[in-house]
Amino acid sequence: MNGAVLVTGGTGVVGRALVSGLVATGRRVILLSRGMQPIRFANGAEHLHGDVAKPALGLEQTAYTQLAEQITSIYHLAARTDFKSSEVEEYVPINIDGCRNVLALAHRAGAHLHHVSTAFVCGTHAGRFGEHQLECGQKFRNGYEHSKFVAERELRRLADQNGVPLTVYRPSIILERKPDSASAIGFGPFVFLDAVFRLLLSPAYRQHGSGVIRIAGSSISQLPFIFDDDVARALLAISASDACKGQTYHLVAKQPFANTALEDIFNRAFGRKVACWVDQREFESRPPDKGERIIARKTAMYSPYLDLTVQFSRTNLDLVMGEDFCRSVTPDEVFRAFHYFLQAKKNSDNVVVHSTEQQAAVREYFTSFLPVIMGKNLIDNLVSLSCNFWITVEQLGHYSLVIDNGKLTDINTNRQGAFGYRIGAETFLQVVTGKMTPQQGFFNGSIEIEGKMLEALQTAVALEEFFRLKPFIV
Structure with missing residues (x-):
């Protein structure tokens, strides 16, 4: 030895x-x-x-x-x-x-x-x-x-x-x-996940594809x-x-790892049922749509492992x-x-310098825009949302928010909560102005989640409607 x-x-x-x-x-x-x-x-x-x-x-x-x-x-x-x-x-x-x-x-x-x-x-x-x-x-x-x-x-x-x-x-x-940048080129299991999520986030699916995407595989396999x-x-x-x-x-x-747990990741990420496993024979009775054909083609080499x-x-x-x-x-x-x-795919190690105008707009959002709705319901559909999380805006620091039963109850500059988001000023402004959904930011590598991953993504999904209905005007 x-x-x-x-x-x-x-x-x-x-x-x-x-x-x-x-x-x-x-x-x-x-x-x-x-x-x-x-x-x-x-x-x-x-x-x-x-x-x-x-x-x-x-x-x-x-x-x-x-x-x-x-x-x-x-x-x-x-x-x-x-x-x-x-x-x-x-x-x-x-x-x-x-x-x-x-x-x-x-x-x-x-x-x-x-x-x-x-x-x-x-x-x-x-x-x-x-x-x-x-x-x-x-x-x-x-x-x-x-x-x-x-x-x-x-x-x-x-x-x-x-x-x-x-x-x-x-x-x-x-x-x-x-995973690092070398793995991100074509690492099998994550390439499969990436293909499904990218379809779900595509403009065509978001505009027309309100149904559930069927993926050939067994719901009882692991x-x-x-x-x-x-x-x-x-x-x-x-x-x-x-x-x-x-x-x-x-x-x-x-x-x-149960196949149903993988299905659950897709559905929890979007806050609703967006994907499910089906037997290959179902496609014979109801042929796959365009999106399902794309998924089948991009993930063909991994599909034999979905009915183990x-x-x-x-x-x-x-x-x-x-x-x-x-x-x-x-x-x-x-x-x-x-x-x-996803972060490795983006190669986000490059330093991004945000403009003075972007930095000022971010500060205005936390010091002027949000305080106006303090103690009020964010929107009617979020009355059950309760969470404590932080947002780290690159080059600007931390902002922590507390939401209790759908109401914003606290804003501070500490880093506290069960999870958080690290984000650049430009991406942050795109999200709060309703130009980019949080899911899109996550899956293109622009938003990094820290802490409890799935809880953070579920919260971001819940807040998407708030950003759309009450956009920040820059």
Whole structure:
């Protein structure tokens, strides 16, 4: 355990958290990747330029020999993870040949190989799928699943044949807890959410689409979500003991995320029923409208996961991590992560300088416009609204509002309440003048929510009518 650790795929969603965790233990960590990166990362890992799809990992013989002499463990995460093709052959170079090449290095080095597979080596298997299971007559939804199945089967055969210590980890559907700009380009689960929300916010739908959007999927199925940092935490804890050799671990939440919870996120975000799961056969009796066809097209590669009936056992995982490890992924956690995804898409790190006129208008709103309606009903439809929240306007500070049974009862410059909104002056003025809905600001990344995510969005939805009926005149 005193030698160096090699990590492939260390720049990916799970890899970054894993590398940081390994460095924190004091291990010497070598990160193999195809990118031309600096020799040493800020987190302390060393970089080695290579390619798992090539023999000897694309290294010169001397470098390969030196690497084999230095390492005692390999964490193999590098993989092609998209669902773009149904053909396993397209995934062979990285997902299958890459595994063979990494195992060859482990054999030469006498290193323990920690292989990150996927729980979906189960393919279309229905019912309970155990950590000890692999081949069960399953079919596969895409080339990715099939390639990971073939790779795991091949690794087990070669590891047994060559006496290489092997541990297999099978995470389920991984969500990134705090996506960055790289993830925002095309991170599967959030791309699906984004497509649905963008349709619901489109001018055409808002003007003509008052009905409920139907999405093909099962209302009784579940999505086995798990966050990237939980996967990394399990990898670090399990691999710390030699007892993991020869074992397989399902890295899954104890309780899957219900499809109905995803539907509820859509509906709570808009304050009414806007989306629902339906059986594919319903589209035969009532063909999809234009919006539903757009959703089906944009989310086609993910739709096979919306009617899952598999249950992943985690007996081995519980023995190491305990039954309280990752009991569930909550709707609020999913929504918060999606919020970070939207912020990353916007690339909102650029500093925006607001004009003097905009800043003056914001101050006027809080010091002149709102005080006039203090103690009065905001509008008739909001008599049941009670909340305490803050608004942080960039470069201007905080304003906290207290609403009690639909009446504005307090305005102050503290940062208090259960949730808040961070917003630029220009966007703020667009919202309070009725030119932009709060939902539009949220989903285009202009409004950042802090604190209780879903409660904040529900409140913003409730206030939308107030902004429309009582607009601020600039």
